[in-house]
Amino acid sequence: MSIESDEGTDLRQQMAVWRNRFLRLLDRSPAPTAISRPDGSLLIANPSFSALWGLTPGQIRDRNLVDLLVSTDEDSLRKLSEGLRYGRRFRYPIPVEWDTEGLTRTGQLTVEPVSDEFLTPTLLMTFLHVTDRAHDMERELAHALSPQEGRILALVASGATSALIARSVGLTPDGVNYHLSRLCRLLRVPNRTALVAKAYVLGLLPPASWPPDSRESR
Template sequence: MDSGRNGEIQLLPITIATQLPIGMWVTDLDLRFTKVVAGPEVDLLLSRSPAILTQNGRRGYDTRYPQHPDVAAHIRARAGETVTWQTGYGRSMKACVAPLQNFSGEITGVIGTLVDLTSLAEEERRRMGAEESLYALLESEENAIAMLDADDRVLYANRFYLDAANRTLAEVLGRKEPATMRPPSPSDENEGSDEVTVWDTPDGRRLRSRRLRISQSGLDVNFHISSNVSEVERIRRKLERSEEYYRNLLDGISQPVVIVDFERNVKDANEAFVQMVECPKGQLVGNSIVNIVVPSTRDAFNDLVNSVSDEGIRADKGRLLLQSNKRVILVDFSLCLLDDLNDHPVMIWTATGWGEPAVQLSSAVSVSRITDIDGKILELLAAGRSNSEMASELCLSRQGLDYRIKILRDKLQADSRGALVARAYTQGLFVPGEWPPRCHIRDNSSGNEAPD
């Protein structure tokens, strides 16, 4: 470096230098300071350097100690080199020295400058500590997480992310995510929205991803957060299949069935019930079943509901008048109490007989006269047994059996054996889906009649 026109070296003004962690100095060829401009901390560090010696009131570098890095750098600068090195406690300062030349190009000394990097190093340590804490936090998460820059390049990814992507950290750093696993980027309008993407890992797991954007001090960082929803998806598919099985089972029941909660609202109904009341299912489900109960039988309806709710009975039977497409039908119901999947009690109403009120009442009178032995005869007839087999099993004579069958035909208004079985089925005397046939009468009878 050349000295000024008047031979004076113009260094940084003291008022500026003292406010900054820097220092500047000039030495002569004996490496004694001729000018020093430095802030208090830098000046103190220079003074405490073991390479600096004070003689005759002047400070300078101790040339008797040439192996010291500070002295060695100045000796090399005096020889014509420009030298940069780390110095100070913990090598926290960066210094540079160069030869000082006059107008003739002769080296007249050394000029140097130094910057104290202590605060910068401390800031770097804090930054690295914060980064390590962030990475440790990401690694402790059981979700797959990647940190991305504004261009979707991966800055960091935890082990769950790398495992899901089947990649190493070196393979993903600085690269964009594959499009198949990239969640939607939140725009300024929908930042923080729940836009998600679902993608499958190479080993068949299903992950649900969303993106979180963090903007601070003009720096945008995106976090790709993925959670494993394989088990949720499996349960969801299983639930869908269960619902399908339930729907097929409910619609496969030939008798009308309606499911009602204790708020009197219809939860579900099968196709047979919809056809019986001649009302679209959409108008039934979610609405009160009281809407289709004829007002004159609402007290009976409430009594039935109260019997299973207040008295702890799990099943009961009753008869109600229902409004069906501008006509009234009389329905015999079997009512039972069950708990749904959420452990909430619901009532299952099953129609065991229905039709025009006059016909139903007439049938009911006939059915009420059916005895236990009549029920057994109906079961054997429905099973296709011959008269001799029936007489033997019932311990009846052939004449006694014929008489019983004739009386039974009169009760059910049937003109043949086949019609007798058909009438019994239509009037709900047989338990649906049972084989061999089983008669309700025998279930409810308190005893058997003595045979003839």
């Protein structure tokens, strides 16, 4: 095997390692975040983003931002379109609306073009900040959690299993799973990963505790 082949293999392995690290960080991010092509086709979305439609990241992949979100400001879209055409690397705030579970939600989508230097933007990094009253109601409802549920939520965020949580809070694993199912219904998320992400968004978990320390679950 040639030296060039060995170097190429090492480089691919390093790229795979960094890609996996990036995806793990994206999944843990409390901010609804997605990466799309310039035409809006989604490549990656984290649990916080996909949970706003009651979906998982896998279910929302390949959907288009244009189909999910409706801009309420044509001037913002015009600025983004011009920025992409001329290669301007700014952050573009766009007020948006979307429908989910019979509700019309509102927020601000921040779009940041990403590419190698001097090249036309090849990706769009997008962040969605929810601003509607339904979000405030979720926050108020979430803060009514019992102390027991608060402890369970913190342990889930640390990466603890149901068995470890049960030993820590004095419940059976089935009892822990009951509370987790209730929390998922309350916050309208499909799974534990999305539950933790939304808990950070709503302020149920302190920002200083993010990212979770996996040593706590050992």
